[in-house]
Amino acid sequence: MLIAQVSDIHAAPENDHLLRFDQALTWLKHLQPDILVLTGDLTDGHWHEGYKKIAARLNQQKYPSLILPGNSDDRCLMRSVWGENRWAHDPQGEALHFIHDAGNIRLIGLDSSIESEDYGSVAGHLEWLDKQLNAAGDTPSLLFLHHHVFASGIPTLDETMCRDLAEMEDLIKHSTGRLMAISTGHVHRPISGLFAGIPAYICGSVCPANPAWFGTVNVPPANDPPALMIHHFTSNSLACHHICV
Template identity: 50%
Template sequence: MIIAQVSDIHAAENNDNLSRFEHALAWIDLITPDALVLSGDLIDDNWCDGYAAIAAQLNKRSYPSFILPGNSDDRTSMKSILKCPYWNNTCEDGALHFVADIGELRLIGIDTTIAGNSAGAVGEHLPWLAENLIKDGPADSILFMHHPVILSGIPPLDQIMCCDMAKLAEFLTDHPRKPIAISAGHVHRSMSGQLAGIPAYICGSICPENPLWFGTAIVPPVNDAPSFMIHRYADSQLVSHPVLL
């Protein structure tokens, strides 16, 4: 089973990120994934026409797409334009979560956005997450979100990550049915770590990546390539591959 993850398109009128997204999808098509997850920040500068352009690309594909908002997105416009059938409609706060069983794997997406804030949070959604981790279906799951739960070491980005990751760690430590991986976006660089003993990934971005800068006087150069992830699940094992084009 193959799950593709694309994050941080940041499509706008004044950039070529939609073309970069199409280039990534053309590569992804070659491996015929079972599903695609878009983990937030689809547009920039409130350019809602970008949602329609992204939807047009997704509608050409035979595999299902699961979409999360990021801090640069507008949830109301996303709902009206993208109309993702997998969004959970029972959340009173309007959060755009999703859950879907794809073969022997459950995909769970949790909306970590906070209105008017570049950082994210997950604490208020933990009851929803608990319910969807244990409901009947596949025992193994991947938890997707926009804001990461591991420190990148990049100072300005660590200030706007998932601000209550400790609550999530405590929750998962005691949960009888933990996800086998957590995968986010937001940082515009691929990296990996752990939360509560669970592998935690940050997917790279479609837009030009951020430098691996630890606050030193010199900012290292970056590669301009679009980046995304391929998660392969087979024989109850998950291997996650960063891909740079």
């Protein structure tokens, strides 16, 4: 099972980020993954046409796609382009979560975005998450969010990471479901860490990367090409690859 992840396109009329997204899709044609997960920040500035352009590109692929919103996204516009049935039912009424059972693994997407805020939160969604993890039974799960769940060390970005994480950590540690890993976006850098004792990843961005800056006087340059991740699940084992294209 090959699960591709793309994050943080940030497409807008004044930038070339859709062309950078095309680079990622061109690379994926060689791989032909089983599914593509987009972990938010698809467009900037409520660009309705941008969502349509992304949807048109996804419709040309031979594999299906799953989509989460990020802090720069507009849920109403996303619904207008992809329809209500694209996402799982949310008792809260606003969040765009997803569930996808892909044979021997369950893919869970949790919408961590907060209206008009750059930071994220899992508050109000943990009962739903617990239900999805437990419903998987013996089938392992892979959890996706937009906002990162462990500190990257980049001060300005960690100010807007996901909040209410102590409750989610406790939930994961006591869940009867088997969560193999968590993968997010938001930071615009490929990073690996731990959360609740399991592997956690931050996918690099399609848009230009942020520098690996840790609050020092000097800021290192960042000239990274568009990035994505490939999650390779086979024989009940998961390997996660950071790819530059």
